[in-house]
Amino acid sequence: MLILNYFTLMVNIITLIYSLIIGFMIFFMSVVTPSVFKTLDENNASKFLRFIFPRMFLYGFILSTAALILSIWAQDVVLTFGSLLIAILFLVNAYAITPLINKYRDQYNNGHLDSDKVFKKYHLISVLIFLFQLALLSYLLVTNIF
Numbered sequence: 001m002l003i004l005n006y007f008t009l010m011v012n013i014i015t016l017i018y019s020l021i022i023g024f025m026i027f028f029m030s031v032v033t034p035s036v037f038k039t040l041d042e043n044n045a046s047k048f049l050r051f052i053f054p055r056m057f058l059y060g061f062i063l064s065t066a067a068l069i070l071s072i073w074a075q076d077v078v079l080t081f082g083s084l085l086i087a088i089l090f091l092v093n094a095y096a097i098t099p100l101i102n103k104y105r106d107q108y109n110n111g112h113l114d115s116d117k118v119f120k121k122y123h124l125i126s127v128l129i130f131l132f133q134l135a136l137l138s139y140l141l142v143t144n145i146f
Contacts, residue, residue: 006074007074007075007076010070010071010073010074010076011074011076011079011144013070014067014070014071014074014076014079014083014144015141015144015145017063017064017066017067017070018067018137018140018141018144019141020063021060021063021064021067021086021133021137022134022137022138022141024056024059024060025060025130025133025134025137026134028056029130032052033049036048036049046105050102053098054094054098057090057091057093057094057098058090058094060086060090060133061087061090061091061094064083064086064087064090065083065087067079067083067086068080068083068084068087071083078140078143079140079144082136082137082140085136086133086136086137089129089132089133090133092129093126093129093130097122097125097126097129098126100118100122101119101122101123101126104116104118104119104122105119107119
């Protein structure tokens with residue numbers, strides 16, 4: 001009985017963490033980013049987003065790493081691999097893709113018009129990773145609730 005309660009507690013905490021990640025991801029997509037573009041000029045919007053997005057990715061990494069640790073303790077293979085993948089993708093977005101997005105946007109702003117295609121490619125990759133993470137988190141959340 002104690003082992004079942006321990007496992008249930010771990011899964012409940014992981015469920016809470018996944019819910020927090022989903023919540024902030026949807027909030028950023030639906031509220032923060034559109035609000036920035038509606039209220040700030042292009043230069044200030046760019047500065048703000050360059051400041052906030054890496055921190056948002058790191059916040060996601062920290063939360064998904066906490067879920068990873070709890071998944072390992074709970075000995076749940078699916079949650080462990082799911083949490084690991086989500087954590088790694090937050091790091092990829094923060095440290096690999098975001099710097100490339102910024103580099104090619106700066107090149108475009110400095111007159112290298114061909115950099116716009118590369119910027120759009122990396123931006124699309126970043127968005128697709130973000131959406132994949134959101135879908136995976138939703139799947140893991142739903143399959144653990146029911």
